Amino acid sequence: MAKDLQERNHLVRWGILIGLSFFSLATIFILIIDFEILRNPDITQDHHFRIALFILVIYFTIYATSGFIRYLARYLNNRYLTRFTALPKLSSYQESFTRSYFPNKPYEHIVILLHGFTASPQEFQFLIKHLEANNIPYISPKIIGFGISSTHLLSLAHRHDWYRVAIEKYDLASSLANKVSIVGHSMGGILATFVAMHRPVHQLILSGPGLHSAPSDLKYKRLLSLPIISSLYIRIVPYLPKPIRKGRQTTSDTLDQTHTGTMFQYLAIPINCVKEVFSAQDDVDITKTQSDQLTIVYGKHDLTVNMSALFQQLDHHNTPYNKMSFNNSAHNVLEDYDKEYCCQYIINLLKNPQKTNPISKLKKQSTTQVQADA
Structure with missing residues (x-):
């Protein structure tokens, strides 16, 4: 049995001892200091000032005790976990x-x-109808921190938590099927890219992938990359409002506002997770993905991400890819005016990757289908 498992854990005792020691030293210091403010009754009453100091000492004693216990707990856990195979x-x-x-x-x-x-997975509400109609099995996980009743978990989430969910779902899917494809939208495009860097993917389909920030968001990325200043800023401004892009009427970057009010989203975002998204952009490299085919679908009027920078990166590294632009959509093409065309295009990719219909033919097919339904 490991030695550290046989040792008694005095985590709490050490924490209380440190707290009592800090309180005792601070009390002695208060009793021996001699400032004019303590001797001059015209400034303040001596006992009032000392009471205020003791209240501060009690506060910092509690803070020091809990801080030491947290530090020692991390040390104990990390020391024990070094014997296992880390996946950083x-x-x-x-x-x-x-x-x-x-x-x-x-x-x-x-x-x-x-x-x-x-x-949340609701973003794929129109695509999943097409998947189910074509009997294509799918898994649509809820990324950690999202799609729940509060943002408390999102404020603590780390990008590695998101990577882990994506990898685990891939591993589950690959144990059930011979081929695994991924459709990632926006931040999901970052996660899909991460998976494809570490696992073989059949069809890697990215919808408005958030691999490059829009120019209007770069100021936040630069600010949150500064070590000390970013920590101070996060402490002072813990949340950011979800922006309304220039020329848009709501926080959703879509031209079609029909479904805006029913889209699950947070209007106030913990800034810590915004920082994690920016860091995730730097973690991934789309030119190092392993897929049978890479396809980018996007709305021509996207204001949320920088698609031009993405295509420049792919072209610069001679990375093979297909792209499909939808003229009547913005960032979330899966829920915008071109959603039916986009969904059908994705279905065709998944079923017949080498025989994907051009958008003009898709529009014709869609119009014919609507008339037939009527």
Whole structure:
């Protein structure tokens, strides 16, 4: 048995001892200091000032005690965990990673849907109808911190938590199917890129991927990259409002406002997770992904991300890719005016990657389908 498992853990005792020592030293200091403010009754009453000092000492004693206990707890955990196989990019360990076993793969192909920032799997509400109509199995996970009743978890979430969810869902899908494709929207495009850097992907389809920030957001990225200043800024301004892009009427960067009021999203965002998204952009490199085919779909009027910078990066590294622009959509093309065309285009990619219909033909097919339904 490991030595540290046989040792008694005096975490709380050491913490209280440190707190009492701090309080005692501070009390002695208060009793021996001799300032004019303590001797001159015209300035303040001596006992009033000392009471205020003792209140401050009690506050800092509690702070010091809890801080020391947190530090010692991290030390104890980290020292013990060094014996395991670390997965730094996932903030996890090989021995503790999710396990599954399916002796037979019941599916030929599974699709993973990774949603965007402040949103939830609801973003794919129109695409999943097409997937189900074509009997294409899919997994649409809720990224840690998103899609719940408060932002308390999101304010603490780390990008490694998001990576871990994406990787675990891929590993589950790959144990069930021979081929795994990923559709990632916005921030989900960053996560999809991360997965494709570490796992083989069949179809890597990125919708308005947030790999490059819009020029209007770069000031925040620069600010939050400054070590000391960013920490101070986060402490003073813990939340940011979700912006309304220039020329838009709501926080949703879509031309079609029909579904805006029913889209699940947070209007106030913990700035710490904004910093994590910016850091995630720097973690991934789309030119190092491993996929049978890379496809970028985007709205021509996107104001949320910098698509031009993405295409310049891909072209500069001679990375093969397909792209499809939708003229009547903004950032979230999956919920904008071109949603039906975009969804059908993605379905065609998933079913017949080498025979994807051009957008003009998709529009014709869609119009014919509408008339037939009527």
